[in-house]
Amino acid sequence: MKKEEEQRFVALLEEHQNIVHKVCRLYTNNYEAHNDLFQEITIQLWKAYPKFRGDSKFSTWMYRVGLNTSITLYRKSKRRISTQDFDNVAFKIKTETYDDTEEQQLKALYAAVRNNLNDIEKALVFLYLEDKDYKEISDTLGISEVNARVKMNRIKTKLRTLLNP
CATH class of the missing domain: 1.10.10 (Arc Repressor Mutant, subunit A)
Incomplete structure (x- = not known):
């Protein structure tokens, strides 16, 4: 992915990250699970971003990826979700503390x-x-x-x- 596309993705993710926090809050019961799910949704958004065609609003697409990721993970295991190592992702976003x-x-x-x-x-x-x-x-x-x-x-x-x- 080109550097400018990566920067655009990071900017959009930072702008709309509360969507991901709200999805996480709906599907998790504690802080650690919330952070794990946030990380997994972010990774899935990153992987799927090159296929985002802009047919819908970014936020709508983000909801869809976030909800599908949450549903898929919690159907596999109601107690614990498996996550990928976030350090392997090439970008870092500035996260807000969820209040x-x-x-x-x-x-x-x-x-x-x-x-x-x-x-x-x-x-x-x-x-x-x-x-x-x-x-x-x-x-x-x-x-x-x-x-x-x-x-x-x-x-x-x-x-x-x-x-x-």
């Missing part, structure tokens, strides 16, 4: 989502909470818009029941 104080009011919702929904439902809720429209959700998850709407309505009902017994 979740603004999201404390969502703690119960995240717990309900993490503990009671399957992987696809988690991804759907995540994208919905990120204010993605159903077109972008359907593109990211590879399902129809109608299917995304129906699934989301069922998930809302399920979460209401879980959070307000």
